[in-house]
Amino acid sequence: MINVLEDEDCTICENLDTPFSNHAPELTPEKKIELIQPKVKEILEILGLDTNDSSLAKTPYRVAKMWVKELFYGLSVENKPSVSKFQKNYDYGEMIVSKNISIFSTCEHHLLPIIGKAHVAYFPKNNEVVGLSKINRIVDFYAKRPQVQERLTYQIVNEIQSVMQSEDVACVVEAKHLCVNYRGIRDTNSSTVTSLFEGQFKQQTTKEEFLKSISLETEF
Numbered sequence: 001m002i003n004v005l006e007d008e009d010c011t012i013c014e015n016l017d018t019p020f021s022n023h024a025p026e027l028t029p030e031k032k033i034e035l036i037q038p039k040v041k042e043i044l045e046i047l048g049l050d051t052n053d054s055s056l057a058k059t060p061y062r063v064a065k066m067w068v069k070e071l072f073y074g075l076s077v078e079n080k081p082s083v084s085k086f087q088k089n090y091d092y093g094e095m096i097v098s099k100n101i102s103i104f105s106t107c108e109h110h111l112l113p114i115i116g117k118a119h120v121a122y123f124p125k126n127n128e129v130v131g132l133s134k135i136n137r138i139v140d141f142y143a144k145r146p147q148v149q150e151r152l153t154y155q156i157v158n159e160i161q162s163v164m165q166s167e168d169v170a171c172v173v174e175a176k177h178l179c180v181n182y183r184g185i186r187d188t189n190s191s192t193v194t195s196l197f198e199g200q201f202k203q204q205t206t207k208e209e210f211l212k213s214i215s216l217e218t219e220f
């Protein structure tokens with residue numbers, strides 16, 4: 001069942017999976033850019049702009065390319081980062097935290113930016129870890145979709161659980177939504193925090209250790 005938004009505000013997440021259409025055609029990135037371009041041109045013209053003006057002439061192409069190749073590249077599964085694990089030759093069973101991972105995403109209700117940070121933690125299983133930058137790549141892949149913050153938090157946790165073959169993953173996302181800061185209520189100071197604690201992170205002491213480590217001052 002599709003939940004219809006009753007008002008113009010961003011609401012709580014209705015669906016933890018990205019709502020792909022069942023009949024989404026298999027199109028190459030180039031084909032998508034080719035098809036999106038005239039639609040953007042049409043929108044600009046409906047808004048009353050002259051798309052033949054030298055400043056606007058290439059805007060439809062720029063927007064189409066930016067959506068397909070940058071802002072929404074995470075909609076294509078073939079762009080999913082391949083994450084290989086490697087075996088450590090020393091025993092380290094403590095939590096590993098990656099914090100202050102930059103998030104640049106797009107709110108799916110308004111197509112306006114979501115800007116923030118993700119903090120992720122996991123416990124190595126079977127002495128295996130992933131390269132640190134791989135966590136950033138997973139965060140970025142899911143951020144580069146039209147998103148809802150709660151879903152982004154869930155998708156990051158879910159992916160790391162699946163890569164690590166472990167339940168013990170946690171994620172906190174803090175972000176500003178430009179649909180709140182820049183339009184609507186125009187509250188430039190507010191931000192939203194979402195979190196998901198799975199496996200061992202459901203235990204109060206473990207959760208607190210993670211929250212404490214992300215609150216540490218780390219200006220270098």
Ligand SMILES: [Zn+2]
Nearest residue numbers: 010107110179
């Ligand atoms: Zn929004």
